[in-house]
Amino acid sequence: MAKLPSPQKIWRIWLGSQSPRRPILRWSATDKLGLLMVCLLVAIFSSYKLLAVPDLKPGDISQVNVIAPRDAKVIDTTDLKEKKQDLKESFVQSIDKNKSSDLEKTVSKKINILHTKKYNNFGIDFNEFNITKPEKDWILNVKDNEWEEWKEEIKNVSKKMLSQGIINTLALDQLNEASSLQLIDLGEKDSPNRTLGAKILSSSFHQKSNLKVDKLKTNILIENLINQEGINTINVKEGSIISRKGKPITSQEFDILEHFNKVSRSPRPLKWLITFSESMGSCGLLLMIMRREKPRLQARHGLLSLTLLLVVQLTKDWLGPIASPMQLILPPTLLLSQGIGTITSLAWMAAASLIWPSSLGESSEVRLIIACIAGSFIAFLGRRMRSRAQVLQIAVFIPFGALLGQWFILNQVIKENNIEFNNLSIDPNSLFNETIIISSILMVTILIIPILENTFGLLTRARLMELADQERPLLRRLSREAPGTFEHTLTILSLAEEGARVIGADVDLIRTGALYHDVGKLHAPNWFIENQKDGINPHDEIKNPYKSADILQAHVDEGLKLARKYRLPSPIADFIPEHQGTLKMGYFLHKARESDPSASDKRFRYKGPIPHSKETGILMLADGCEAALRALDSSSSDKDACKTVRKIIQSRQVDGQLEESSLTRAEIEIILRAFVSVWRRMRHRRLKYPSFNPR
Template identity: 55%
Template sequence: MLNSQSPRRVIVPWALADRTGLLMVCLVIAIISSYKLLDVPDLKPGDIAPFNATAPKTAFVIDTAALQQQRKDLIPRTSVQVIDKGESQKIQEELIKQLGYLEKVSSGTKGSNSFRIGPVNLTPKEREWLANQTTKSRKQWEGEIILLSQKMLSQGLIKTLAHDQILESAKFQLSAQAESNNPSINLGSKLIANTLFGKTNLQHDAARSQQLLEELITKQGIPEIEVKKGDLITKKGERITAKGYVVLDHFGLIRRSARPLEWFGKFSEALASCLVLLMIMRRDKPSLKPKNGLLPLGLLLIVQASKDWFGAAISPLQILVPPTLLLSQGISTTTALGWMAIASLLWPVPVSGIGEGRLIIAVLTSTLVAILGGRMRSRAQLLQVVVFVPFSAYLSQWVLLRSQLFSSGGVWRKLSPNSETLLTEALVLGAILMFTILLIPIIENTFGLLTRARLMEISDQEKPLLRRLSKEAPGTFEHTLMICGLAEEGARSIGADVDLIRSGALYHDVGKLHAPEWFIENQENGVNPHETLDDPLKSADILQAHVDEGLKLARRYRLPTPIADFIPEHQGTLKMGYFLHKAKEKNPSVEEKRFRYKGPVPRSKETAILMMADGCEAALRALGPQSTDIDAESTIRKIIRSRKLDGQLLKSSISNSEIELVIRAFISVWRRMRHRRIKYPISSFKASYPA
């Protein structure tokens, strides 16, 4: 009897670049999970209150929200404007420029337009008046125009003042010195109106406006909130109102300083959780590749970002159940449970805000999905989850919500009291689960995962590669089916992955398609081409080629990596004993290494079981009809012991006690293989069924 000591589980090493990439994802998750502790203030109006708060004393608190609204309403009425001397100077310069055009007209400058000064049209009377003016009289008139514009600008000019209003004002002030229909008045008023129209020399005075605003607020009265000692300010689990926030801030219950120590603790917790998740995965599946580890971390990143974005409005069911189902199908139940536990504990917002009761139901539902998901073997079973899981979750929340046991208060009171809300949540969960199931094939290819449903599809014997094997190498196909029976029973006896080993066993010898006649199970009429070849080295190359060609076919037919691993690992680095013996007869100094398969040796329990089944199948079939269980056990032990002594099982993580169970399973299958039917006498058969 072999002892029960288990060999060390060999974990496939990851490259430094892959480990660095995964670490960066872990850091991002840790930052998202903890940055709110550095964000100040820690609470805002509209947030879910994480605690019950009561007023420690009676106080009158300024209602800042109402005060802000009051200020907003008064701002349009308190905007104080003052004269901008710079803008006034620019307008004056524009007017002087227009008067310059007028001087050109009066002096008859070549090229001047006698009918228009800038935008001003000249009437015949105005042209005549202008022509009759002396230089002295014109300069005096221009001075009066400039003086009038200064007076008007000193009173303030608004941009939206109508043109006719400016024109009328200018005429009114100029007519005090002459008749209103005097051409000089008409021309001067048009010059002023056209220059000032659409311009302003006013600017906002912030200081005087603020002073006026404060005076009006004081006059109207500052809004206050009266709070008495013991009054409830906020209730745990409910949204913080604007007034509640003001009162909390007044009593110093709003944190306005960062909490670096708490942040570091939360950051470290999140980072450590991510690393623990990777350790769980690698412990459970030592052969996992880095991109396999990226999937649970990526899902955790999405979930943490969703928690931060939606806050307390997030549904625990909707963010925990679908990823758990995906991981249980794609990796393992253990990984799914570990992910779910970490995602349930890491909340950027206080868990009390979303409701402990809802979270507990989500955790229980996710646990059930993780256990069932690892056992589901078809897409149809997955579709049943879309119906039954949301319905069960809805029913659980509805019953607990109305249970008299919790009606007096407690964690279950955080459940939404609205049945329509719970129903909507269940329907959305069903839709997300359906979308997740549709995404599974894409995720399988992207991350190199192998779900139960995918394994069942791969093991369909109508697949093109398996049909080729059955037609072109029927002996190998029959050998494959026999090994399937042994390997499945052996895997089942120790709780290994039966679906994986079945699929791997079906494809492990597909490389023999390149030259099926060179393998004894396909040879007919006793003709063995190796005897004709009479070259042990070339024969060894042919045997190794069935592994190399098998890997090529696996890539061509896009077999998943865990299935392709069975092709080289079922042979490991075993010796080709027969041809080594033949070679030593010809050359005693020949190297043994030349007659070993290239490997690698089995790196999982499943490939180790297949190696043992492959070695035992032919030997068990060769036993005579009178052989006993003792003979079969002796044969099996001899073969397995040779594999152990040759170091073929060291990296497979299969223990000696598990090997014992596999041996018993092989014997059980052998009993079925050796079963013989009763031979009926031909004469009796003909008498019973005459022609």
């Protein structure tokens, strides 16, 4: 039986299936945990309402227009609750047998205490019963048979009183009088045996009760009372709108929805699991697509895209059905297309649309489709916009184009289905207002893009164009302090730019990276041959190839320090070390081996890393070919130039410098021919004009 590949192997196959294979930037465990937490939050906020019981309550925003399926009369629960509130003091009580038994035991206990005191001749003070002298004499003189008869009468009367119910709010004197009336068979009202019996009963029952509220009988009583007064009902006609989408659900609308079983009273775990899994899968697929587009993708770029997805989910959850797909989808799509790439923005838009709430009405489906179409335009155009003014045009024209699309499609829906426009949740005014709002949000997004560029390390086209401005302080300093290096940079820029253009690489990125790749030479311009004057070479004076090698390596290290100081984005700073890779400093290695044949070439190699992108790989080739092409004499042919460039490129390939650059052999051949064409333009001949000797 064939063994299924593990998820980790599938992931590696997915990322490594490009040709040639591109190097993958490994994310740390902390980065992965952070991304996982955001994915979980997105999934939770996308699905938690499916576990809510009930799923609706008065005051919630209606997700759809609900139509009554039939005629009905529905009880107004609000009116019912108000009447029940008015009748909350009405209740039915019944005898609690356990409490009655306890009270009977109390009566018997007190009688027994009196009997005990009789034989002790009341040697202990007995103020509990407040016994009078006649009562005390009666107790002392009463015969046993008379005592038993009196005792039995007291118990019978207590049962009779308990069967009628005892309340705990009756005053003691009233309770004593009631007890005396029940003991009429014991003689005159003032006879000691009768007054003593009344005292025992009243003291036993005072502030006590043997009653309890009978809930069943109380509910029957309240219902009978309410029926006598009459309950308000809501008349519902078949086909009428119970609740309108985007409007708060009133208490009466909730009663009707519940009557027609439109309110779920139980959680939906299966649907929750499906929605939760769908959201997690969307987040995972988004990250996979982003990493396939850019294997060197930084974790914070993935975190930005997932955070935007979480913000959209929170906003949808807050606004409910009144949330506009275009207002929520277009701004993040513009931001991601500008900062990361077209494929990433399209994948994000697909994920946001996939986990959009399923309860979409007819007009909402139209709006979501149009939002996706508008978002696709933004994704494709946003990455190509080379200035913020061009991006601003997108913020104006795309929303108004979407306005026309919605207007046309909604009108078609109305005509085909004979729907009154008022029944739809969108009217002409709201369409226009939404367009203005979307344009405003997009403009605000454009304003905050520079902030997000620094926070998340984004590199937009506008930012690249700004950095490529040769009037920027670092480039002006390079042109003043190291003019030879600056001219060398411009020549390399021409070669690298044409090489990137012919294979479809990022021309703007390589142009900007080329301008900054040698800024580290500012730390010691005179140590580099292009800046030396009068043929004075400091390397010849020190005659130490090891120190010279350290100076060459220092221009990379110092360049990285300047990149941090001037806050150059990391994709631009990568050109500084990667354009040299781990190349040998061949001249100084040769000098070292003249005196020490065993000198290791590792000591005379740059620290790297080797190029990790097509752009830095092209710049390495341009940097190596520039001096060789300039050294060709005027009689050299294209074949000679091609041979020279090929030799340099092959040396880089043999040295393993292009292994991680993802440049194919075909692309390298195309770049070679592009370099030769640039060289041809650089060496074009001019006509020699005759000298003019004015008289």
